[in-house]
Amino acid sequence: MTVLKADILIEGPAASGDALVLGAPISFWGGVDPFTGDIIDARHPDRGQNISGKVLALPGTIGSSSASAVLLELVRTHRAPAAIILHEPDAILLLGLIVAREMGWATPIALKLDRETQKGLAGKLKVGADGAIVV
Amino acid sequence: MTILTENERAVAAGTDGTAMAMRIVAESARLLGAPRLIPVQSAHIDGALYHGDAGTLFAEELVRLGAKATIRATLNVGALDLMGCSKSRLTGATRDMAKRLMLAYEAMGCEKSWTCAPYQAGHRPALGTDVAWGESNAVAFCNSVLGARTNRYGDYLDIACAITGRAPDCGLHRPANRLATVIFDVSALPAQLFTSDWIWPVLGTLYGREIGSSIGVVIGVSGPASEDKLKAFGAAAASSGGVGLFHITEVTPEAPDVNTATGGLPTQHIVVTPAMVRTAQSGLSTIQGAASIDAVAIGSPHLSLEELESVCQLLASRPARVPIYACTGRHVVREADRTGLRKTLERLNVIVVADTCVVVTPILPAIDGILMTNSGKFAHYAPGNTGYGVVYGSMADCIESAVAGRPVITDAVLTP
Numbered sequence: 001m002t003v004l005k006a007d008i009l010i011e012g013p014a015a016s017g018d019a020l021v022l023g024a025p026i027s028f029w030g031g032v033d034p035f036t037g038d039i040i041d042a043r044h045p046d047r048g049q050n051i052s053g054k055v056l057a058l059p060g061t062i063g064s065s066s067a068s069a070v071l072l073e074l075v076r077t078h079r080a081p082a083a084i085i086l087h088e089p090d091a092i093l094l095l096g097l098i099v100a101r102e103m104g105w106a107t108p109i110a111l112k113l114d115r116e117t118q119k120g121l122a123g124k125l126k127v128g129a130d131g132a133i134v135v
Numbered sequence: 136m137t138i139l140t141e142n143e144r145a146v147a148a149g150t151d152g153t154a155m156a157m158r159i160v161a162e163s164a165r166l167l168g169a170p171r172l173i174p175v176q177s178a179h180i181d182g183a184l185y186h187g188d189a190g191t192l193f194a195e196e197l198v199r200l201g202a203k204a205t206i207r208a209t210l211n212v213g214a215l216d217l218m219g220c221s222k223s224r225l226t227g228a229t230r231d232m233a234k235r236l237m238l239a240y241e242a243m244g245c246e247k248s249w250t251c252a253p254y255q256a257g258h259r260p261a262l263g264t265d266v267a268w269g270e271s272n273a274v275a276f277c278n279s280v281l282g283a284r285t286n287r288y289g290d291y292l293d294i295a296c297a298i299t300g301r302a303p304d305c306g307l308h309r310p311a312n313r314l315a316t317v318i319f320d321v322s323a324l325p326a327q328l329f330t331s332d333w334i335w336p337v338l339g340t341l342y343g344r345e346i347g348s349s350i351g352v353v354i355g356v357s358g359p360a361s362e363d364k365l366k367a368f369g370a371a372a373a374s375s376g377g378v379g380l381f382h383i384t385e386v387t388p389e390a391p392d393v394n395t396a397t398g399g400l401p402t403q404h405i406v407v408t409p410a411m412v413r414t415a416q417s418g419l420s421t422i423q424g425a426a427s428i429d430a431v432a433i434g435s436p437h438l439s440l441e442e443l444e445s446v447c448q449l450l451a452s453r454p455a456r457v458p459i460y461a462c463t464g465r466h467v468v469r470e471a472d473r474t475g476l477r478k479t480l481e482r483l484n485v486i487v488v489a490d491t492c493v494v495v496t497p498i499l500p501a502i503d504g505i506l507m508t509n510s511g512k513f514a515h516y517a518p519g520n521t522g523y524g525v526v527y528g529s530m531a532d533c534i535e536s537a538v539a540g541r542p543v544i545t546d547a548v549l550t551p
Contacts, residue, residue: 009166030519034187065269065289066186072291073187091166092289098162099193099291102155 004117004133009089010097012109014129017055017082019121022046025060028067028093037079055125055133056081059115061090071096075105083108083127087115137164138171143301152202156298163292169303177207177260178297179253179277181269182290183240184495185214185233190290194239197294202243208297209248209258211270212437213237214496217249218465218489220477224497233496243294249490250464252366252437254281257466262388265308267296271377272436272512275369278380280362282388284308287379307380313389314398315352315382319345321407322355329357332364333529333546334412336511339368341415343376345405352382352396360386363439370436371511419514419527422505428526429504431455431537432493434462435512440470442530443487447480449534455484456540459533460499462492484537494520507542509533 023045026032031041037052052074061067071093074080084097089112100107111131126134139147139161147157164172182190214233215223225233241247250256254276260266260283268277268285277283286306288296296302307313319342328334342351360368360383372378382390390396417423433446438461446461461480463471468489471477477487493499494516499506506523508514509530517525528536529546536543 029186065181065271065287066184067289068292069186069190069290072189072193076187076189076192089166091163092292094166095159095163095289095291098159100189102159103189103193103196 002135004113004135006085006111006113006131006133008109008131009086009112010094010107010110012083012107012129014127015055015082015109016124016126017053019057019123019125020049020051020054021057021118021121022059025062026058027062027064028070029064032070034070034073035077037074051081052079054081055083055085055121055127057085057113057118057121059087059118061086061093065092067093068096068099072100075100075107080108084110085113085118086110087118088112137161137169137303143172146299152197152200153298155197155200156202156295157301159291159295160299160301160303164303167303167305169305171304172301173265173304173308174300175206175267175296175302176264177258177266178204178293179209179211179258179268179270179273180240180245180293180297181211182294183210183213183237185229185236186290188232191232191236191239193291194236194294197298198239198242202298204244204297206297206300207258208245209253209256210240210245211251211273212249212491212495214491216488216490218468220468221486221488221498223491224501240294243298245297248464248466250437250466251435251492252439252464255362255439255466256464265302267293267302269293271373272366272370274379275373275381276366278307279369279382279387280365284313313350313380314400315350315396315402316400317346317349317351317403317405318393319351319353319405319407320355321353323406323408324412326357329360331529331546332367333509335364335367336371336509337412337416337419339371340375340419340511341407341411342368342381343372343374343378344415346378347376348378350380350382352384352390352393354384354393356383356386363442366436367511374512374515416527419511420525421518422524422526425505425526425542427505427541428457428507428536429502429523430458430460430499431507431533432460432462432513432517433509433530433533434488435492435494435510437492438463438467440467443467443471443476445530446485446534447476449531450483450538453483453538455537457537459485459537460488460493461485462488465489499523507533507536
């Protein structure tokens with residue numbers, strides 16, 4: 001058992017779920033279906049996977065100004081990831097969580113962990129509200 | 136760490152809509168690493184385009200909590216043509232939520248401009264002022280051609296800035312971040328090329344692809360560049376490369392010369408060859424050698440009155456065999472109604488689309504069709520958003536092709 005300590009970007013409750021470490025950066029707008037959580041970008045290596053309930057690790061994000069809208073819709077319908085781990089903060093994507101919290105919707109925790117360390121994430125993971133990731 | 140003023144902290148601690156907006160701006164500033172917030176003079180809001188019910192519920196919550204825009208705020212396109220010029224195929228609950236979203240933004244005191252070219256509808260912030268604009272082409276035009284300062288403000292942050300009159304102090308708000316680090320040299324291209332309209336979206340696409348989110352300065356452009364040409368260049372660059380600011384020497388206000396644009400700092404130099412232009416040009420089409428087309432779509436960004444008038448001149452009273460979807464804002468529609476231009480165009484099979492456009496909402500017939508366009512932005516997004524294949528050509532070729540019902544390409548010749 002290894003415990004990794006990640007920085008907290010957006011606070012949220014402890015969570016657990018299967019790791020989904022994406023093989024390439026993704027644009028949420030056009031890349032993730034806001035109504036199902038499926039990865040729909042035809043050119044993405046993880047196309048066909050579903051991000052709902054996963055501990056989702058993102059090696060990078062491609063900024064679309066509507067990425068926040070996709071994440072907000074997923075949070076509203078309880079189809080968001082259980083936790084989101086980013087290589088670096090993406091203010092546009094995380095705005096979806098900031099707005100969800102203002103709306104009083106249950107928002108997942110968002111953490112910062114570099115993309116090299118992300119590659120070691122696999123299987124069932126536990127994420128603490130303090131940013132500890134139990135691998 | 137973002138330090139708020141005492142007044143900003145007091146606002147954020149409240150329970151009304153302004154408090155919610157201030158917390159959203161402050162949290163974004165923290166994630167962006169901005170040391171403080173700065174006042175902004177105006178906003179252009181992209182958040183009123185429907186992407187799901189959550190956006191509608193958020194806007195209606197702000198309305199319920201009494202939030203109002205406190206600075207000038209124009210609205211980008213919505214999903215519906217509220218002027219009734221064209222018909223969207225959205226139905227039922229989706230249509231209702233899309234309409235409620237648009238009405239919520241109007242209720243917050245935003246101007247019913249409903250255009251992606253607000254800078255041609257009278258919203259022109261002064262050189263050097265800080266603003267909070269959304270919509271990638273509007274951001275590029277605002278920064279580059281007007282010389283006002285904005286980052287790209289996406290959904291939700293745009294309206295939060297309009298309500299608070301504040302934005303995070305970072306990125307393109309800071310003069311040092313507006314200097315060019317790349318020279319995009321087009322002086323090797325034939326001079327007469329710059330007088331044609333079709334070259335600008337092609338160059339913009341190439342520029343975006345080569346330079347991405349860095350800041351570049353274009354040198355070697357011959358002759359005057361109209362605002363419509365700069366609009367087309369910026370929109371193409373923003374869609375192919377996320378460009379938020381470009382400079383063109385002797386054209387844009389922060390680039391009287393190369394040294395001013397770069398601040399005298401070292402730069403990378405890209406020499407654009409005719410071969411690069413040819414590749415970029417053919418890359419805008421997804422279909423080669425099509426025997427027919429199903430529609431022509433123009434107006435991304437929204438057509439100016441001059442561009443709409445040119446459609447009428449190019450048609451020269453001949454009806455189009457396939458429909459021409461001409462997307463524009465109500466500022467142009469009002470003028471076109473007053474002069475009878477819209478009626479004339481509609482008789483010739485032109486469908487004027489107001490308040491929205493054919494790539495963000497389903498207006499085109501649901502067929503596996505081929506679309507011809509003169510817009511680099513439509514060429515980029517139409518295949519994914521509409522399912523149509525795309526043929527790219529100049530405005531004149533688009534209109535000739537609509538009359539013929541098949542691609543007629545005469546302007547896109549660039550011999551080696």
